[in-house]
Amino acid sequence: MQDFISPGRTVLVPGDPGYEDEVGGFQTGFAQRPDAVFAARSAEDVAAAVTYAAAEGLPVGVQATGHGLPGDAEGGVLITTRRMDAVTVDARARTVRVQAGVTWRQVVEAAGPYGLAPLNGSAPGVGAVAYTLGGGLGLLAREFGYAADHVRSLDVVTADGRLRHVTAESSEPSDDGGLFWGLLGGGANLGVVTELEIGLAPVSRLYGGALAFDGRAVDPVAALRAYERWTETVPDALTSSFAAVPYPDVPALPPQLRGRYVVSVRVAYTGTAADGERLVAPLRGIGPVLADSLREMPYAESSTIHSDPDFPHAYYGDSAVLGTLDPDAVDPMDAVHVVDAMGELLALTGPDAPSMYVVQVNHLGGALARPRPNAVPHREGRFLVRVLGGVDGPARELLHRALATVEPWTIGRALNFAYGAGGTGGADTLGARGLYDPRTRERLAGLKSQYDPANLFRRNYGVAAVSSRA
Numbered sequence: 001m002q003d004f005i006s007p008g009r010t011v012l013v014p015g016d017p018g019y020e021d022e023v024g025g026f027q028t029g030f031a032q033r034p035d036a037v038f039a040a041r042s043a044e045d046v047a048a049a050v051t052y053a054a055a056e057g058l059p060v061g062v063q064a065t066g067h068g069l070p071g072d073a074e075g076g077v078l079i080t081t082r083r084m085d086a087v088t089v090d091a092r093a094r095t096v097r098v099q100a101g102v103t104w105r106q107v108v109e110a111a112g113p114y115g116l117a118p119l120n121g122s123a124p125g126v127g128a129v130a131y132t133l134g135g136g137l138g139l140l141a142r143e144f145g146y147a148a149d150h151v152r153s154l155d156v157v158t159a160d161g162r163l164r165h166v167t168a169e170s171s172e173p174s175d176d177g178g179l180f181w182g183l184l185g186g187g188a189n190l191g192v193v194t195e196l197e198i199g200l201a202p203v204s205r206l207y208g209g210a211l212a213f214d215g216r217a218v219d220p221v222a223a224l225r226a227y228e229r230w231t232e233t234v235p236d237a238l239t240s241s242f243a244a245v246p247y248p249d250v251p252a253l254p255p256q257l258r259g260r261y262v263v264s265v266r267v268a269y270t271g272t273a274a275d276g277e278r279l280v281a282p283l284r285g286i287g288p289v290l291a292d293s294l295r296e297m298p299y300a301e302s303s304t305i306h307s308d309p310d311f312p313h314a315y316y317g318d319s320a321v322l323g324t325l326d327p328d329a330v331d332p333m334d335a336v337h338v339v340d341a342m343g344e345l346l347a348l349t350g351p352d353a354p355s356m357y358v359v360q361v362n363h364l365g366g367a368l369a370r371p372r373p374n375a376v377p378h379r380e381g382r383f384l385v386r387v388l389g390g391v392d393g394p395a396r397e398l399l400h401r402a403l404a405t406v407e408p409w410t411i412g413r414a415l416n417f418a419y420g421a422g423g424t425g426g427a428d429t430l431g432a433r434g435l436y437d438p439r440t441r442e443r444l445a446g447l448k449s450q451y452d453p454a455n456l457f458r459r460n461y462g463v464a465a466v467s468s469r470a
Contacts, residue, residue, distance in 0.1 A: 047162070085106065089114060094200045096118065119140060152167065208297060208302065212264040224263075233279075237270050246260075315420070316420040317421070318403060320384070385403065
């Protein structure tokens with residue numbers, strides 16, 4: 001290993017001071033115990049780590065913030081990128097260059113003074129690069145599409161240790177544009193992205209927030225049905241989600257949430273506040289409003305729409321992309337509407353569940369449905385159902401039972417929202433199934449064989465059974 005350690009380069013092994021802090025991240029439910037941690041400060045550090053791992057035949061994992069770990073990982077090499085945190089905005093071109101360790105909070109803060117906004121998700125502490133490589137379903141997704149749809153270029157270290165600058169036009173002749181295509185939606189399967197350039201949206205403010213209802217005072221299934229019908233009436237400029245959360249009775253929560261089962265609709269709309277209020281007015285008919293945070297806001301406050309927890313904790317999660325909510329589009333012998341089926345899902349994960357679960361239903365469509373030259377799959381999906389729960393075995397089992405209730409309408413799963421449902425192997429691991437349609441998966445598998453034939457980058461949600469080594 002000494003051949004790969006140069007002055008200023010930090011490499012830690014178990015027992016070294018700082019090792020435990022370096023392997024830690026936002027997700028505390030899964031242990032990362034690598035043989036070596038390369039604390040990267042540059043693309044050259046990343047290349048050295050990949051070259052070392054290839055020479056030793058060791059698997060490679062990458063961690064910026066640690067939100068989306070596929071599971072426990074023992075041995076191998078971990079590359080941490082949190083120190084690679086440069087953000088460079090080109091206001092004239094409406095683009096931003098972000099290094100591998102940058103969070104969306106940093107990009108929002110950098111772009112805001114120019115009246116621009118990134119296509120970030122609900123949690124500002126999430127790493128911008130990993131989020132984008134997984135597709136990137138953001139607050140303004142129905143209007144602008146996936147974050148991956150707006151990437152201009154990527155710098156990536158492939159399994160041969162080579163640093164490549166990749167665009168849709170500049171890929172190598174033998175590549176046929178495939179590497180650029182595959183990195184965007186393919187996650188961490190083809191290399192370590194050290195920097196990317198991505199477009200910004202001309203958005204400085206929005207109308208947004210949440211309407212919350214007491215899930216014991218209103219019927220959660222009726223609320224979901226009202227939400228589903230309402231989504232048929234809104235323009236692409238309005239992105240929203242439905243959530244059901246049984247909050248614990250703890251002092252850390254606001255009084256109006258303690259011990260309550262809260263169902264809510266979250267909204268982000270780039271039109272005027274007056275039009276936004278008119279559009280959301282039908283939702284107020286769901287029942288008495290427990291809390292209302294809808295308002296005109298600067299984009300810098302957009303994280304308050306969801307108010308996702310910002311402290312490290314343990315969780316397990318999975319998702320289902322639903323192709324339709326139209327009962328006429330499924331087997332006519334199946335008389336159960338998907339919203340009724342989701343009544344069982346809500347019952348399984350609600351306040352009577354043995355542990356806490358969070359359910360979220362994202363409205364898809366709009367710009368998300370438009371074909372783009374990348375590997376982001378399931379664009380025909382109309383809704384995305386996401387469930388978060390505990391990491392123990394019974395909690396995971398119940399979570400998958402809940403998602404099974406919508407299986408007749410499920411066309412796949414979302415890579416960005418597979419939390420711990422992965423493995424360290426290849427295409428046959430639990431976490432890989434359903435993440436891609438067959439055609440996309442076949443092309444990704446071909447790119448995997450071309451750029452990583454030894455399956456070096458297998459600490460993720462694998463797309464090809466190139467190697468069975470853990």
